[in-house]
Amino acid sequence: MIEVDHLTKRYGSVKAIENITFGVEKGEILGFLGPNGAGKTTTMRILTCFLPATEGTARVAGFDVFDSPMDAKKHLGYLPENPPLYQELSVDSFLDFVAKIKGVDSRERRRRIEEVKDRVSIKEYSNTLIKNLSKGYKQRVGLAQALIHDPQVLILDEPTVGLDPNQIIEVRQLIKSLSGDHTIILSTHILPEVSMTCQRVVIISKGRIAAMDTPENLTRQLQGAERIYLEVKGPESTVKTRIKEIEGVLRVESTRLDGDEAYSFSVETELKQDVRSKVARKIVESGYDLLELRAMSMSLEEVFLQLTTKEEGVRGQ
């Protein structure tokens, strides 16, 4: 349904995205995960024919976004990060306008408007001016706008940003209920959101794809590492090499602590390898003072941070 092939976009000399390739099957929800400025919005804007790509091609519902943008646009609904709303119009007249410019047949228009209002449950606000709606309801009107012409492809840019927890849950459920009929790309920088709503995840960092897999596989792979934290009084480099000698240690990082000759070390180890006692013994045997030692479990957020900031951790597929 969506094919993205070696997409690159440069702004002057800055590369916003580089060599991005992925595909989305019909009826699937793909999560687009990455920190702010990773290139999520740029990719989405290219897919919606809003921006031209520097290199590469993208096809939506079988239509090339650059060669036949009019056909591609007919088959996609887009909800930008800030929902594009005419604040001064009522919900009904706004949806009527969008239906017209999206090419909904005039006989179907009334019915479609009622349908999407039902779908996003904003029926009771039909005649309310959009500017008087709460943020959550504005977001729903934004979704209704994207759905009005029953597009095959839905592209949602951070649909839950700025909503309160209840609204977030409602919007997520709504999006989930839309899959099947629609192929959805959803961008977010919130990790749990992806595991809750998406069938497949693309993690994007600094314009490149860092990983691509199902949320379950990704977290399993990513959590295949454990970490311990320790503080030691002693020479930084020697302690580091000593710790690295221990079996099962993958990586050691150190930072200087305030005062004294103390350093803190973050040690990453293989899964199910408790190296705490070994590390403690080693430090003491080497004649240094062990000030603190504890195990750290990686939260999903940390995993995500690690992936997107270092890109080393794990590569899917």
Add this chain to the structure above:
Amino acid sequence: MKNVLAIFEKEMKSYFVSPIAYVVLTVFLVISGYFFYNILTIFMERSMFAAMQSQQFGGPPPSIDVPALVSRNFFGVLSTVILFMLPMITMATFADEKRRGTMELLMTSPITNLQVILGKFLGALAFFFLMLVPTLFYQVFILVYSSPRMAFGPIFSGYLGLLLLGGSLIALGIFISTLTENQIVAASVTFGAFLILWVIDLSARSGGTALQEILSYLSILNHFEDFSKGVIDTSSVVIYSSFIFLGLFLTFRSIESLRWRQ
């Protein structure tokens, strides 16, 4: 065509739910009413004074055509007042769409930029037309109370001229609105541009050198004078049409380039 109409309708709706529309309409009515009253008084006094003089000194009756002079001068005033009013109609056209992010909606919908521009241009022109409708009352007032009955032609050509002049100014204003996200900036720059057109017109009138000759051909305000006198000059119509075309063409290019500049 359907898409143009959709944009047009939305524009009209947006105008009439915002206070700006009512402010512009009211201020325009007040100013034009004030000037109409002033012009009428001045010319009536002048003609009465001339009639009294000719009675006292026994000369021939004065040949002051009061209705035609009032109508013509009133058109002149209207053509100046719209320089101040039109920036407020055009300032939001694209600047506001860009600020609110609705430009993204328009550009990701299966609708061409040309359709958007035409819809917006026609919307602004229709609003301008609605602005002019109440002033028709004054012109009809002169027409009805003139004796001998004044010709209808100049009134028709005057309004045609106003629409062409207004269309040209609107096209320029819409183009300027595409250059910024800020309505106030758009309005100020548009107003500045209109003032420059006005200065060009003034300097064209003040002499007869070759340069001024050229300027008077180019000055879109100058061409309006013919219309208020009841003359529909083809060259003036061509000048106005070209000006409108140029403005809309620049708007088109500016909107197209948005995609590449972002």
